[in-house]
Amino acid sequence: MGARMSAARRRAAKAREATAQVPQARRPSCGSGCRQTSLAPLPWLAAGLGLASPAAAEFALNLPPPATEIARQIYDLHTLILWICFGIFLVVFVPMFYALWRHRKSAGHAAQPFHEHPKLEIAWTLAPALILIGMAIPSTSVVLAMKDTSAPEMTIKVTARQWKWEYEYLGHDVRFVSNLSTPQAQIDNREAKGEHYLLEVDRPLLVPTGKKIRLVLTAEDVIHAWWVPTLGVKQDAIPGFIRDAWFKVDAPGSYRGQCAELCGVNHGFMPIVVEAVPPEKFAAWMDGQKTALAAAQAASGRDYELAELVRLGEAVYAANCAVCHQANGKGLPGAFPALDGSPLVKGPRAAHLALVFDGKPGTAMQAFAKQLSDLDLAAVVSYERNAWGNRTGDGVQPREVAALRK
Ligand code: HEC
Numbered sequence: 037m038g039a040r041m042s043a044a045r046r047r048a049a050k051a052r053e054a055t056a057q058v059p060q061a062r063r064p065s066c067g068s069g070c071r072q073t074s075l076a077p078l079p080w081l082a083a084g085l086g087l088a089s090p091a092a093a094e095f096a097l098n099l100p101p102p103a104t105e106i107a108r109q110i111y112d113l114h115t116l117i118l119w120i121c122f123g124i125f126l127v128v129f130v131p132m133f134y135a136l137w138r139h140r141k142s143a144g145h146a147a148q149p150f151h152e153h154p155k156l157e158i159a160w161t162l163a164p165a166l167i168l169i170g171m172a173i174p175s176t177s178v179v180l181a182m183k184d185t186s187a188p189e190m191t192i193k194v195t196a197r198q199w200k201w202e203y204e205y206l207g208h209d210v211r212f213v214s215n216l217s218t219p220q221a222q223i224d225n226r227e228a229k230g231e232h233y234l235l236e237v238d239r240p241l242l243v244p245t246g247k248k249i250r251l252v253l254t255a256e257d258v259i260h261a262w263w264v265p266t267l268g269v270k271q272d273a274i275p276g277f278i279r280d281a282w283f284k285v286d287a288p289g290s291y292r293g294q295c296a297e298l299c300g301v302n303h304g305f306m307p308i309v310v311e312a313v314p315p316e317k318f319a320a321w322m323d324g325q326k327t328a329l330a331a332a333q334a335a336s337g338r339d340y341e342l343a344e345l346v347r348l349g350e351a352v353y354a355a356n357c358a359v360c361h362q363a364n365g366k367g368l369p370g371a372f373p374a375l376d377g378s379p380l381v382k383g384p385r386a387a388h389l390a391l392v393f394d395g396k397p398g399t400a401m402q403a404f405a406k407q408l409s410d411l412d413l414a415a416v417v418s419y420e421r422n423a424w425g426n427r428t429g430d431g432v433q434p435r436e437v438a439a440l441r442k
């Protein structure tokens with residue numbers, strides 16, 4: 037919001053500047069009290085048509101700069117169609133307004149009663165048909181290129197859930213969940229908003245540059261859409277279906293996007309960050325992930341003190357549960373139950389663990405079995421049992437979670 041406001045302010049300043057550059061004599065005469073903003077839209081129009089200097093990029097009226105070949109094709113197609121529309125606009129409206137003015141009643145013109153003009157009718161049917169065919173040819177070739185997911189060099193499975201993305205590198209056994217990382221204080225306006233407000237995540241999707249990456253997308257609850265404009269990808273993720281898309285990033289960098297299908301209260305809080313790195317760096321990262329996975333497995337292989345579990349669980353809770361059940365465990369009445377004082381949380385351990393492990397089908401309470409490690413699951417359940425007003429004094433060990441997986 038902060039960035040938006042300042043962009044608006046910049047625009048206003050630019051507009052004032054543009055007005056100031058018009059020679060005094062050519063300004064419309066205007067009393068002392070009136071605002072001279074009549075020329076303000078012109079620089080915007082110029083920027084929108086791509087006519088102005090690179091500084092015009094900040095007007096943000098155009099598509100963002102493309103980072104893949106497909107995004108470039110989409111960009112060029114958009115520009116082409118815009119110019120065609122502009123041409124049609126001129127051909128239609130210039131003669132129309134000229135005729136309206138030229139043949140006005142006050143100049144003594146009377147309406148001419150005529151109908152049926154076969155040649156004219158054929159022309160005005162044929163011309164739009166030809167224009168449409170002319171636009172369909174380049175559009176179809178771009179759409180076909182977008183949909184051509186053949187011969188990928190790597191496939192990543194994307195699973196959407198309320199309200200986060202899970203990425204799984206197929207064939208590599210690496211899988212993680214990517215959550216919004218904007219601090220709650222910024223969302224609540226208790227802190228100034230950061231540069232990438234609501235467009236930042238704890239774990240970006242890392243990909244190598246110059247490689248064709250195929251995404252296979254699905255969802256576990258409702259329809260979401262994986263949308264990264266600069267990569268030229270926008271694909272619905274639909275429960276029970278697998279859809280695919282692809283991209284090949286030219287240069288290293290962070291590419292940001294968000295869910296583009298209204299998917300519930302936190303729809304605006306499930307951004308996407310793709311981080312492209314050179315292939316060597318990617319390979320090193322992948323090795324690191326495997327080591328980390330092995331370490332997580334090893335960490336799940338022993339028993340923990342309750343205090344340690346509760347400490348670890350607090351972070352797991354903040355990252356995975358607080359969006360719905362809230363940091364204070366009070367939930368949101370009517371939508372997400374309070375865990376503070378919940379009979380289920382304070383009741384037998386097995387039932388509590390089973391609910392978090394399997395979720396509750398048909399509700400927003402998802403199964404965390406596949407999303408979290410044994411240790412994380414044990415820790416978060418132990419935390420809930422001993423956080424806020426809950427004082428069960430007992431916890432769950434990772435090996436008990438492991439037993440559920442059998
Ligand atoms: C997307 C929102 C959402 C997230 C994230 C979520 N929950 Fe839930 N949770 C729910 C909903 C909704 C219910 C109520 C389900 C029902 O209708 O019984 C629920 C119920 C529960 C219950 C049972 C409460 C009771 O009194 O019946 C527990 C325990 C629980 N969640 C734990 C967790 C844990 C642990 C996490 C994080 C690992 C988590 N939840 C993340 C939405 C969520």
Ligand SMILES: [Cu+2]
Pocket residue numbers: 196199259260261295296297298299303306
């Ligand atoms: Cu979504």
